[in-house]
Amino acid sequence: MTxxxxxxxxxxxxxxxxxxxxxxxxxxxxxxxxxxAEPFPLSAPAISQHLKVLERAGLITRTVRAQWRTLSMHxxxxxxxxxxxxxxRREWNLRxxxxxxxxxxxxxxxxxxx
Amino acid sequence: MTxxxxxxxxxxxxxxxxxxxxxxxxxxxxxxxxxxAEPFPLSAPAISQHLKVLERAGLITRTVRAQWRTLSMHxxxxxxxxxxxxxxRREWNLRxxxxxxxxxxxxxxxxxxx
Numbered sequence: 001m002t003x004x005x006x007x008x009x010x011x012x013x014x015x016x017x018x019x020x021x022x023x024x025x026x027x028x029x030x031x032x033x034x035x036x037a038e039p040f041p042l043s044a045p046a047i048s049q050h051l052k053v054l055e056r057a058g059l060i061t062r063t064v065r066a067q068w069r070t071l072s073m074h075x076x077x078x079x080x081x082x083x084x085x086x087x088x089r090r091e092w093n094l095r096x097x098x099x100x101x102x103x104x105x106x107x108x109x110x111x112x113x114x
Numbered sequence: 115m116t117x118x119x120x121x122x123x124x125x126x127x128x129x130x131x132x133x134x135x136x137x138x139x140x141x142x143x144x145x146x147x148x149x150x151a152e153p154f155p156l157s158a159p160a161i162s163q164h165l166k167v168l169e170r171a172g173l174i175t176r177t178v179r180a181q182w183r184t185l186s187m188h189x190x191x192x193x194x195x196x197x198x199x200x201x202x203r204r205e206w207n208l209r210x211x212x213x214x215x216x217x218x219x220x221x222x223x224x225x226x227x228x
Contacts, residue, residue: 014125085192092189
């Protein structure tokens, strides 16, 4: 993995159910660390580790205002991940379509080969 | 990670540039292992390891016909991954929309609070 390979870092960040649940929570609006941690039977350091992974992937940011630390989601890395997945699905569907057209042609055209 | 957590396994499989490149190749149609390995300066065991990860995620299958081993892509796990990412982006955009509406209301409505 190269340093510039942000897509790998984003997919790796998404490869954990706790981190995906944290993101789902933050997609609905900013929250404090304790609000985000509340549903999970995890230690504070474990939650902190998950937040670091999400932060490194650019999926969340922390802002500190007075004593309040707020976590917010950032959608841009998700857009990139979605674009990559969409590209593969499109290629795949194009290929299925052309296979189907090919099979239809074979069905309607009489075989003139010996 | 639980055994049934297929989404984590799929995202982890996508978290590597070589594996994504292999999938992109197979999205265009089935290929042999050597065709898939050809662009990469990697050993056969390294390629084989990447293929195992993709196979475990259900993203590719191997078929053996005579002496030919063919690799094919499977789109279903990508569909699930895309659906998850789309859900978060939708939630996020819904929230941005309602924030915008809220700000517009504040701009047009005179403040009647003391």
